[in-house]
Amino acid sequence: MGSDATAIFDAEAAQTMMKELRAVYGSGATKSYDWRVSQLSQLLKLIEYHEDDIAAALRSDLSKPDIESYVYEIGVLKSSIKLALKELRKWMSPEKVKTSLISFPSSAKIVPEPLGIVLIISAWNYPFLLSLDPLVGAIAAGNAAVLKPSEISPVSSALIAKLVREYMDSSTIRVVEGAVAETSVLLEQKWDKICYTGNAVVGRIVMAAAAKHLTPVLLELGGKCPAVVDLNINLQVACRRIIMGKWGSNNGQTCVSPDYIITTKANAPKLIDALKTELEKFYGKNMLESNDLSRIVNSNHFARLIKLLDEDKVSGKVVYGGKRDESILKIMPTILLDVPRNSLIMKEEIFGPLLPILTVDRLEDSFNIINSGTKPLAAYLFTNDKRFREHFVTEVSAGGLVVNDTTIHLGVLTLPFGGVGDSGMGSYHGKFSFDAFSHKKAVLYRGFVADADIRYPPYTRKKLRLLQALLGGSFLTIILALFGRN
Numbered sequence: 001m002g003s004d005a006t007a008i009f010d011a012e013a014a015q016t017m018m019k020e021l022r023a024v025y026g027s028g029a030t031k032s033y034d035w036r037v038s039q040l041s042q043l044l045k046l047i048e049y050h051e052d053d054i055a056a057a058l059r060s061d062l063s064k065p066d067i068e069s070y071v072y073e074i075g076v077l078k079s080s081i082k083l084a085l086k087e088l089r090k091w092m093s094p095e096k097v098k099t100s101l102i103s104f105p106s107s108a109k110i111v112p113e114p115l116g117i118v119l120i121i122s123a124w125n126y127p128f129l130l131s132l133d134p135l136v137g138a139i140a141a142g143n144a145a146v147l148k149p150s151e152i153s154p155v156s157s158a159l160i161a162k163l164v165r166e167y168m169d170s171s172t173i174r175v176v177e178g179a180v181a182e183t184s185v186l187l188e189q190k191w192d193k194i195c196y197t198g199n200a201v202v203g204r205i206v207m208a209a210a211a212k213h214l215t216p217v218l219l220e221l222g223g224k225c226p227a228v229v230d231l232n233i234n235l236q237v238a239c240r241r242i243i244m245g246k247w248g249s250n251n252g253q254t255c256v257s258p259d260y261i262i263t264t265k266a267n268a269p270k271l272i273d274a275l276k277t278e279l280e281k282f283y284g285k286n287m288l289e290s291n292d293l294s295r296i297v298n299s300n301h302f303a304r305l306i307k308l309l310d311e312d313k314v315s316g317k318v319v320y321g322g323k324r325d326e327s328i329l330k331i332m333p334t335i336l337l338d339v340p341r342n343s344l345i346m347k348e349e350i351f352g353p354l355l356p357i358l359t360v361d362r363l364e365d366s367f368n369i370i371n372s373g374t375k376p377l378a379a380y381l382f383t384n385d386k387r388f389r390e391h392f393v394t395e396v397s398a399g400g401l402v403v404n405d406t407t408i409h410l411g412v413l414t415l416p417f418g419g420v421g422d423s424g425m426g427s428y429h430g431k432f433s434f435d436a437f438s439h440k441k442a443v444l445y446r447g448f449v450a451d452a453d454i455r456y457p458p459y460t461r462k463k464l465r466l467l468q469a470l471l472g473g474s475f476l477t478i479i480l481a482l483f484g485r486n
Contacts, residue, residue: 068248127150137433146174192216308344397421
């Protein structure tokens with residue numbers, strides 16, 4: 001559905017698709033352990049058998065270097081699927097929990113059950129990872145799913161549609177390609193959960209559409225991710241890690257890339273020099289010719305970034321880089337110093353190769369800068385000061401924090417990945433993906449013995465005292481209530 005370029009995906013097609021998916025899901029086909037394992041195994045084959053095709057699609061859409069494709073998309077996906085296959089039976093098992101005196105005798109457990117039919121709308125910057133990684137959780141939890149890849153990465157979108165059709169159960173997992181019209185039609189349908197990765201503007205549209213059907217949402221948005229750089233650290237290592245999180249991750253077109261740096265006025269010159277040195281080691285003197293830097297995804301985003309860079313109050317703040325070539329959609333890694341806080345580049349997420357550095361008198365002042373804006377998806381700190389590190393962890397609210405590195409927390413599947421506030425809601429990765437697409441159903445078991453009169457009319461003072469004791473008192477209080485004493 002939606003993979004044939006000549007097919008029209010309209011309201012009628014969407015309703016037909018939903019009816020078909022509801023019927024198959026209603027049959028219980030997706031709930032078995034065997035179905036989940038079979039589909040996860042097929043998804044792993046889809047990736048392993050087509051690693052070169054995936055890398056080629058990413059090269060075509062983004063000029064993404066092969067090593068970035070393998071590490072950040074293919075490798076992470078394979079790890080995610082293998083973990084789900086290994087842990088699935090454990091994840092699916094009901095969790096036994098204690099009961100209280102009020103229900104004695106009884107037993108209880110929490111049973112994870114699938115939500116139903118889920119919609120996954122992914123972003124263009126990591127089209128395979130952001131389409132298929134949520135799908136891992138949706139399948140593991142026993143759901144049927146529809147994927148909507150981003151039309152801004154058209155080669156990747158077409159490949160996802162082709163491979164899913166070839167490898168996955170088409171009665172329960174579909175791909176719908178297209179742009180705004182197709183996405184709008186999808187959002188009109190009633191889903192059991194929507195997972196959206198992208199910007200906050202569209203995130204609000206998704207949430208408003210979901211609200212009409214009381215559909216829960218998992219929103220992975222973004223924001224301005226800060227990196228705070230302290231004195232007396234290994235500056236070379238810090239800069240290498242900042243560079244890899246910024247320019248080595250899709251040339252800054254990543255939701256968790258460092259969006260700006262905060263450091264002290266005294267430290268800024270050394271930091272800039274170290275960044276320059278390491279950038280030239282990685283990408284050479286003529287960085288626009290480097291095959292190790294992704295290009296800007298399209299001319300609209302290129303124009304958006306140039307507008308940020310060429311604003312009157314910003315253009316004079318460039319201390320390194322600034323070169324651009326629209327014919328190849330590339331902008332050189334660019335460092336800016338002390339741009340005005342009210343400039344466009346500091347008001348919106350950059351999502352590109354521009355990196356402002358803000359200076360403060362004391363590094364503690366960084367907390368006010370970070371916390372005065374919207375909560376970021378990630379925040380980074382480089383320090384050897386244990387006290388300052390703990391202060392940072394306590395004071396800075398973000399989707400995730402990393403100390404002395406950038407972005408690598410995404411590959412740690414025991415950590416949840418998600419935003420807070422304007423950077424999103426909900427989380428996934430590893431077991432958190434299974435939980436994100438599951439309902440935790442409470443189940444209480446009782447027999448027919450010990451049917452106490454205390455819960456039934458006529459209500460008496462003695463029954464009230466005993467109920468109060470059972471609900472909140474100690475064992476002694478219960479004994480006293482039984483004997484009619486206060």
